[in-house]
Amino acid sequence: MAGEKIRVMIVDDVAETREQLRKLLTFDADIQVVAMAGSGEEAIKTVAGAKPDVVLMDINLPGIDGITATGKLLEVLPSAQVVMLSVQGESDYMRRAMMAGARDYLTKPPSADELIDAIHRMAKLKPIRGGETLSPAAGMGSGGAGVGTPARLGKIITLFSPKGGTGCTTTAVNLAIALQSSVGPEVKVALIDLSLQFGDAAIFMKLQPPRTIADLASRANEMDAELLATVMVPHPSGVKVLAAPPSPEDAESLLTTEIVDEAGGNRLVKSILKFTRQEFDYLIVDTAHTVDAVMLALLDLSDMVLVLLRPIIPEIRGARNFLELLQKMNYPMEKAGLVINSVDNKRMGIQPEAIERNMMPALAHVPLDERIALTAANYGVPFVVKEPRAPISQAVIKLAQVIDKQFASGTEESTQPAETQRRLGLGRLL
Ligand SMILES: Nc1ncnc2c1ncn2[C@@H]1O[C@H](COP(=O)(O)OP(=O)(O)OP(=O)(O)O)[C@@H](O)[C@H]1O
Ligand SMILES: [Mg+2]
Helix, strand or coil, rough: CCCCEEEEEEECCHHHHHHHHHHHCCCCEEEEEEECCCCCHHHHHHHHHHCCEEEEEECCCCCCCCHHHHHHHHHHHCEEEEEEEEECCCCCHHHHHHHHHHCCECCCCCHHHHHHHHHHHHHHHHHHHCCCCCCCCHHCCCCCCCCEEEEEEECCEEEEEECCCCHHHHHHHHHHHHHHHCCCCCEEEEEEEECCCCCCCHHHHCCCCCHHHHHHHHHHHHCCHHHHHHCCCEEECEEEECCCCCCCHHHHHHHHHHHHHCCEHHHHHCCCCHHHHHHEEEEEEEEEECCHHHHHHHHHCCEEEEEECCEEEEEEEHHHHHHHHHHHHHCHHEEEEEEEEEEEECCCCCCHHHHHCCCCCCEEEEEEEHHHHHHHHCCCCHEEEEEEHHHHHHHHHHHHHHHHHHHCCCCCCCCCCHHHHHHHHHCCCC
16 A cells, blocks of 8 residues: 555564664665564564564574464464575475465575565565455456447456466367367357467367468458358367467467557457457467467456466466466456366375465366376377266366356356355465
């Protein structure tokens, strides 16, 4: 809020370190150190009275350690954002810290810039944790239909993963088919491959598209239904596919820098999507793993962004960073959902519930099944078709049903499902 300072609490057992951190923070007029504690116990005792927005927590504390202290402190003051400080080489610790509720971490000694940046980042997350939500109108999403909207205005569901190889295409392809099967042939489902340079959704569906999205580049602003129909390829499931160009250089016509709008979005991609959503009820969009002009155009129009990750630390961190970016862009966070892929129930690893506690409840846990997933990719027969009863397929089918339930009534803006509503008030976005 304007004029209000960011309240910071420093927890470190070494008085000199506490003092150094406090001094570094005096460089920023927006930050106020409201409390310092020399132990975890002291921090837990003082936190309720001090009401910090951000807590800088040393991981190594005598008595109860920084990780345990974080968990307890958040029970007392759930709105606090904890930044963990540790010396290098404590990655296992960091993982545990994240699971205890820490939202970021810094290596000791942090520079003034690192520290101040982290505190500002954390402070920005606060409104969501407090349950105040960003107004969809203030965000980038297109929202629902307005005056003069055509009869059909399909819902755009974007799948994105910051890292490659996480299963984004696999999920997009299977989701589109599962959705088509769940809603029936009257409802039109499209799969759009916006991984323009190396898109492979068509391969996952054993399609050899004679035309691709690149063929729309020169006509993007004067599209008609007939043109779109000649470019989209039908899959036996009923899903129509707008495939990525056959080679990276063929994507060039869609990627020139002149076609970027004031907001940084790719105009051609936006025009194509805007027209296509008038022809389909659902557009499932597969993406490359980068936030570029294509992705910005897509985010502008997406009704739901599914962030995909596997339970692996770099991917958790990537997803976290992407969600944070969405928030910085004022993207309405109630439109963001999490899908945890390759969940390995048999082996020890990071449990999906731990990721959820630290981010948000996931809309799906898709189990790891190398045999089924690899066979599907190699033969171009999606697993929801080949093995619909397998747990990996069932998870995607359930996701399709959740999505359809959310949008089917056409009143999702006023009657959000409980899951989504709960997510609005959920603190641990990061
Ligand atoms: N749940 C799963 N269990 C096991 N393997 C999986 C699962 N999901 C996807 N895979 C496998 O992971 C590999 C990568 O999947 P996919 O191509 O869908 O990911 P991507 O994120 O789209 O990658 P790219 O970086 O190429 O865009 C494929 O071989 C796929 O079969
Ligand atoms: Mg892919």
